[in-house]
Amino acid sequence: MKRRWRSERFRRWLDRRVPPAAALALSHRNVFILPSAAGWVFALLLIAMLLTAINYQNSLVYALTFWLVSMSLASMWLTFRNLAGLHLRAGHAESCFAGERVFLPLRLSVKSGCRAGLLAGFPGDPVEQTTVVPGVSQDIRIPLTTRERGVLRPRRIKLTTRYPFGLFTAWSWVALEYPVVIYPRPEHLPLRLSSGAEDPEGESARGVGSDPEFSGIRDYRPGDSMKLIAWKHSAASDSLKSKEYETEEGGTCWLDWEALTGESTEYRLSVLTSWVLQAEEAGIRYGLSLPDVVIEPSRGEQHQTQCLRTLALWEGR
């Protein structure tokens, strides 16, 4: 309990000190440094060498020991510098389903000096190692195992380095904002029809993958992709506008929240997610009916995304 409180307090402190942002430059504010395990062993080695120098009254051993001491202090600075000055920018991550691994793109760049032996990763997930040279942006994708649907609230990325000597570990807890939506985990249940009006087997619409058509400008909605924002129109009016695309009309079925009465909310959302996927796969036009939200039947990638996002972000009941 106490530990949890403490880690919570640490998180809040960290949030104040290193606030989340889409881009970040590392500096002494957000880089921490401590001797690594190898560094402690090295310290023991230096003590042994110093004792040798004292007991044998050997000037050369003194000189060697002091040189290594001096070098390890310099390496502390170099290890710190290997992180400091690094610019990080969150890339655009593709949505995935809860339980899958989302790959969060991270673009690293640096103005001067090579940055070698950089390790980036989330605690518990695999770590990516990379090297950044000046003038070239380095893109890496950091895997993160997702747990729940909704807007991804990633924990902080741990960026670590031990370069050049491995005697010190410098690290930073990087909080980058990834505006990515994690869809509910699909729970496979064969698709049933709730309205009963149309028989999906009888549908003949096979125009899967037809190109979306530009249909107009609408108000910006939270979650709209940056690509969708119509900057020219936004500039002309006093609010952000998005471009809207539609596919051609076809046969319809409804994926209905009420069809799953008696189940838990998350289970219902998971099954609906699976149905969206099945319907899209089958090329059926489908609409989504949730309490408070109704999405008119349509199909196509755009429509599927809209349905999945709605399911992911649904907060009612």
Place this chain on the structure above:
Amino acid sequence: MAELSPSVPPRGLLLLALALTGALIPHVSYLPGWLYVLSLLVVGWRTLVWLGRVRFPGKIVRGTAVVLATIAIVESSGRQMSLEAAGAFLVAAALLKVLEVSRRRDAVVLIYLVFFLQAAGFLFHQGIEDAAIGLVTIFLAVAAMVAVQASGAQGLPSGLPVLKPALSVMLVSIPFMLVLYFLFPRFAPLWSVALQSEKTLTALAEQMAPGDIASLSQSSGLAFRVTFERGQPQRSELYWRAMILDHYDGRTWRDSGKDRESSPARPAGDARFQYEVILEPTGQRYLPSLVGAGSDEGRIRRTDAGLLRHRSPVYQKLRYVVGSTGMAVTADLDDEALHRYLHLPEGMNPRSVEWASEFTQDLSAQEFAEKLALHFSSNAYFYTLKPSRYGRNDIDEFLFEGRRGFCAHYASATAFVARAVGIPARVVTGYQGGEWHPDGYLTVRQYDAHAWVELWDGERWLVFDPTAAVSPLRIEHGLERAVEEEGTFLTDQPLSPLRFRGIDWLNRLRLEMESLNYYWNRWVLSYDGRRQNEFLRNWLGLKDFAEGLYVLAGSIAVMFGLAMLVLWWRQREEADRPLVSAWKLLRERCESLGVEAPEGLTLGQLLALIATRLPALHSEAMELRHAVDQTLYAGAGDENLLARKLRRFALRIRPGAEATAAGNINKRPI
């Protein structure tokens, strides 16, 4: 974090192999032969692993190898722990570690071993050339460290420099290393180390039988160097006393061990000579000094006979400062001592005893010395390094038949006859003379080893060197001139540069090298507590060590401050790029008006947002946006000019801007 220790890149392996080889060089002189076989096996195996022919040895093979190596070391060192055995153990450990180096962790362990091996190597060899090799080794090891740390799952990124960062770290670290080196307190050994080198050190023997000094005479090894701080003795005064041999058993002279040591005696206030000696390791306790010596160093004892001895045997180069009066101190001899200095074994050398009885009974020591000197110089005695072989009554045979010998023979015979006459006498061994270097210091070599006699005249000990009577050249010009005709100088060392002193440029070169070595010894190898105090006092103007500690702390603080300054400077540079700061200003201004600008917006998007939210600035914002596109993406236009424009624009975004926007339309007369 799941993090598998990455494998060692080939470049790292190569550097590591070179560093290990370098670290082995100082150990080569004593390693047992089988270790070379082991190293070949290990290198062969590791190479085959690298080529993919065989796999890394398993646990059983490695375990067996460790056990076998340990046994072999214990056996080959004669079951005695010596420095050499410990060194061999370290070397074997490093070599066996090579067999397992595949991942970063193993490499790190091996690099640490290389550092320690190099430090241990400095215990064996400390010349300039050894230090230079050590420097290269350390550089390679540091570079290997960098290579090992920089490599990831895909190996070492190509084009990533390894040698350069290693070199720059080493260079950057030099100032602080020097601060530590000069200011770190030089403690006395914390405990006496049991591990000492079993290497046979060249030293004076504790006993003297005919022939002993002659073996030293064939060695051009350095015995010690002396720098005179006060006084400049004549060559004939340079009798470096090291040991007193007062017991004669009919064959050899040895130290009876009855010469008591007392606490350190300060040199007399009227010491004529003040000098600093840097003594090469001898493995013995004696410290050569001129007659009438004293020292105020706590680790130096003085015996009743006026000899200086170190607290413990000298295994490392030792530096000490002595003051000498040049005169033996007056003293009393008790009965026991008188008896000891007059003792002769019964029935030995009867002819000498008989000859002694011909001397007047109440002869003074001075008269005896003069008589004997006359005897040696007026009869056909020869100074030679190739004396005849003498039998059981060797002094008889030498004095009356062979008449050929070197210092040991003359000293031995003189002391014997003196005792037979009734004058207390003892043999002194040590060094005589030395070579004055043009830089003003004296180099004493092993071939300067000498033996002479001290006679008791009732008040003090009188120095008498019978060799001087036979061969004045030996005293005035050294051994080389004394045996010039004979051609026996350094016959065992045909290539010794000391044999070619006649060739001028070669001799100058030799003197230059000696000079280099001298300063190396004086300033690097023998930098001890005393020298440190001198340094603090004379160069830094510090009175005592406490002040030195303040300087140490101060220099750490200054270096830390400098590093911080550099860091701050770098950050400042980044912030100072005009376009970036203008951008920041723009963003701040927007936020002060409550226009939220998400973090990821580009400059163009930010301007578009401003145009949307602040209609009064709409046209200007759109114009600037165009300029941004032109400058940043089309590459047409000056970035700094754009930054200035942006800055000017940003300053116009102020609380009035919104109101103006609304006011333009609904302007009401007041």
